[in-house]
Amino acid sequence: MTLFQISEPDESPLPHATRRAVGIDLGTTNSLVATVRNGSPVVLPDLEGRTLLPSVVRYGEHRVDVGHTALARATEDPGNTIASVKRLMGRGIRDLADDRRYPYRLVEGEGMVRLATRSGIKSPVEVSAEILRALRQRAEGSLGGAIDGAVVTVPAYFDDAQRQATKDAAKLAGLPVLRLLNEPTAAAIAYGLDNAAEGTYAVFDLGGGTFDISILRLSRGVFEVLATNGDSALGGDDFDHRVFCWAIEAAGLPPLEGADARRLLTRSCEAKEMLTGHDAAPIAATLSDGTRIDLTLTAETFTAMTRTLVAKTLVPVKRALHDAKLAPADIKGVVLVGGATRMPQIRRAVAEFFGQPPLTNLNPDEVVAVGAAIQANKLVGNREHDDDWLLLDVIPLSLGIETMGGLAEKIVPRNSTIPVVRAQDFTTFKDGQTAMALHVVQGEREKVADCRSLARFELRGIPPMVAGAARIRVSFDVDADGLLSVSAQEQTTGVEASIVVKPSYGLSDAEIARMLEESFAHAADDAGARALAETRVEAERIAGATESALAADGDLLDGEERAMIDRALAAVRTAVAGDDRSTLSAAIDALNEATAGFAARRMNRSVARVLSGRRVDALG
Amino acid sequence: MFDFTRNHFELFGLPARFRLDAAALERAYRELQRDVHPDRYAGAADHEKRLALQGSARVNEAYRTLKDPVARAEYLLQLSGIDATAETDTRMRADFLMRQLERREGADDARAGHDESALAAILADVQRESGQLLADLESVLDGDDREAARMRVRELRFLAKLGDDLRDMQLAELDR
Structure with a gap:
């Protein structure tokens, strides 16, 4: 909890300590964790040197396996091995109408689909938390202590419920989340800083199961997302599947099942990867009934059979350019993200569409985690020279409210720069109406039925008036993570009745608390000691920040105010040395309280400096 | 703050x-x-x-x-107590409305015949007229003729909507 982050760009707010910050790419197929070490981003490997952690969780008889071990057992225990859980985040059973078959059992749950495993009913949030916990432990082992802050990436197209679910999972895994970051934006951060690029860029992200395209403007240290689009059911897996189907047909096989299907799919995937550097690849396997498959797939055949898939990626690309009001020629560079972008036919199609070869000098598997790590490093306060940039992001889907006739009235249009606060007035339609039902929706379609329902709530206590006389102001508030809260208020009489809602697909706070308790109960480490340690870190941080602020802007305070802050500061210093967490927390709160007015004045001064132009050169 | x-x-x-x-x-x-x-x-x-x-x-x-120039003009008018966004106010010059009606019909024909270049031509035409209105706006608004400014703001909004519709039609052709 740093109180004062305002500082001149060339002055470090905390010269003494480097905080442990990580960036996490929580992927559909694989996940990674990266950090910034001595000014350079690095992806953290596991004990065996592998950086990719398969996003697979297996609920075993006595233990939970995550990653490679879970993946290795997937074939023998498919019902308890959860892969691609990212697709289920923030989703109800009705949302999963893409007919993708899941080998594990899905059950309806409140707000979100649940998975029936041998360890009981699990929510996708809990499963994702297992993956995040594994990455957290890897990072803690590598960095030598508790993580101070994490940035977790999400697809640009994730809606409010999916973002909320991701944030809940991180909370459950014990990660202090500083920010959710759109994946393509993270990739641009990695490239933008490393190459000092300026201009309008496209980020083309073809992962295992999803495709995202973002148009970003990078200029004078500011990243701005102009438009995003994508296809949530298109990825490298689809290319594997095409090869798999081709192999079955070419070998004249009947439809395969179970272990045989899995084996051939693995061979298909290997062939696909080999074709990136070769003109032909063998597909050889022996099936359970002894049938021998021995095929050769040429690059030419592979390109031909995947032509429609490649073409499918260009539709969202055109839509995104359309939204940004740009032509392909306006794009200065194209960043490739995701292992599937290694395929030559993808690179050729991108090069042809944009009239230039894409950027490929960073590892497409790692670039998102690297960008997230750079952002985390900045947010946690480890600022470097020339590191005074800012990320301006947009919301991917319009937010609105249901009006008469089941129509959606957009209040915050998509691609609005966040944070954003937007209000609109509505009125009553019946004489003497004292309550109003509000239905919050997300999406681009005109009819509410075609949009995603986020929340419903009621505003009561409207004074009885003739129809159309009441003025109900509905306010939409989207924070820097892209998460929404909505409130409603009757204006004419001054009667206030405002409600803040959480999306109906998010978990309730009570549910998160229960999961946290459960996870603590199972955790080997002592939760109490951990909490004390975390509070101490927080105390050190806030005390250090206060001292820097006093040194820089102490002249804003009169003697009495200064004495009060000094007293509160001393109390924190004393409590840090003790073992009582609640005393320490109280001392931190008191210091926060004592410095609130000071903080506001510092901010005013800082804004005044900007307006007077004094800092313009320094920031340049 | x-x-x-x-x-x-x-x-x-x-x-x-x-x-x-x-x-x-x-x-x-x-x-x-x-x-x-x-x-x-x-x-x-x-x-x-x-x-x-x-x-x-x-x-x-x-x-x-x-x-956004149109939003800026609306805001300036609002600062001087004129609401150019009221939905109840539908007054517009007849020759202006006539021109837009013809463009709509032209766009419908172009779409029916999948004539992308005709669509592009109408869009360019709309953009040209918007540019002219914006230039006018600068002289009337900074010259304090608020009623004339209000009229142009409304017409610009109208053209912006037409432009959006034309671009949607272009996109539909792209996907075809």
Whole structure:
């Protein structure tokens, strides 16, 4: 909890300590964790040197396996091995109408689909938390202590419920989340800083199961997302599947099942990867009934059979350019993200569409985690020279409210720069109406039925008036993570009745608390000691920040105010040395309280400096 | 944080008129966002985060309004007590409406015949007329003829909607 982050760009707010910050790419197929070490981003490997952690969780008889071990057992225990859980985040059973078959059992749950495993009913949030916990432990082992802050990436197209679910999972895994970051934006951060690029860029992200395209403007240290689009059911897996189907047909096989299907799919995937550097690849396997498959797939055949898939990626690309009001020629560079972008036919199609070869000098598997790590490093306060940039992001889907006739009235249009606060007035339609039902929706379609329902709530206590006389102001508030809260208020009489809602697909706070308790109960480490340690870190941080602020802007305070802050500061210093967490927390709160007015004045001064132009050169 | 009662122009330290120094707006916007954006307060106390959120949202809103010429004109009119956005006000010049009607019909024909170049031509035409109205707007608005300004703002909104529809038609052709 740093109180004062305002500082001149060339002055470090905390010269003494480097905080442990990580960036996490929580992927559909694989996940990674990266950090910034001595000014350079690095992806953290596991004990065996592998950086990719398969996003697979297996609920075993006595233990939970995550990653490679879970993946290795997937074939023998498919019902308890959860892969691609990212697709289920923030989703109800009705949302999963893409007919993708899941080998594990899905059950309806409140707000979100649940998975029936041998360890009981699990929510996708809990499963994702297992993956995040594994990455957290890897990072803690590598960095030598508790993580101070994490940035977790999400697809640009994730809606409010999916973002909320991701944030809940991180909370459950014990990660202090500083920010959710759109994946393509993270990739641009990695490239933008490393190459000092300026201009309008496209980020083309073809992962295992999803495709995202973002148009970003990078200029004078500011990243701005102009438009995003994508296809949530298109990825490298689809290319594997095409090869798999081709192999079955070419070998004249009947439809395969179970272990045989899995084996051939693995061979298909290997062939696909080999074709990136070769003109032909063998597909050889022996099936359970002894049938021998021995095929050769040429690059030419592979390109031909995947032509429609490649073409499918260009539709969202055109839509995104359309939204940004740009032509392909306006794009200065194209960043490739995701292992599937290694395929030559993808690179050729991108090069042809944009009239230039894409950027490929960073590892497409790692670039998102690297960008997230750079952002985390900045947010946690480890600022470097020339590191005074800012990320301006947009919301991917319009937010609105249901009006008469089941129509959606957009209040915050998509691609609005966040944070954003937007209000609109509505009125009553019946004489003497004292309550109003509000239905919050997300999406681009005109009819509410075609949009995603986020929340419903009621505003009561409207004074009885003739129809159309009441003025109900509905306010939409989207924070820097892209998460929404909505409130409603009757204006004419001054009667206030405002409600803040959480999306109906998010978990309730009570549910998160229960999961946290459960996870603590199972955790080997002592939760109490951990909490004390975390509070101490927080105390050190806030005390250090206060001292820097006093040194820089102490002249804003009169003697009495200064004495009060000094007293509160001393109390924190004393409590840090003790073992009582609640005393320490109280001392931190008191210091926060004592410095609130000071903080506001510092901010005013800082804004005044900007307006007077004094800092313009320094920031340049 | 900062004074929330200042108007959009004051916030960026710009004169309250239609003619705009776009580079100055851009510069002031970035400088303000650098200081108030929630990323600056990622680890801060809750009340500070809230202030940063409100301040940053306010700066975004002001920037969005001033950057877009039509929104800027509406805002200037609003500052002088004229609401150019009222939906009940549908007065428009007859020759203007006639021209738009013809364009709509032309667009429908172009779409029926999948004639992409005809669509592009109509869109270019709409953009040309918008450009002319914007140029007019500068002289009437900064010259204090508010009624003429109000009329042009309404017509520009109308053209913007038509332009959006034409672009949607173009996109539909792309996907075909």
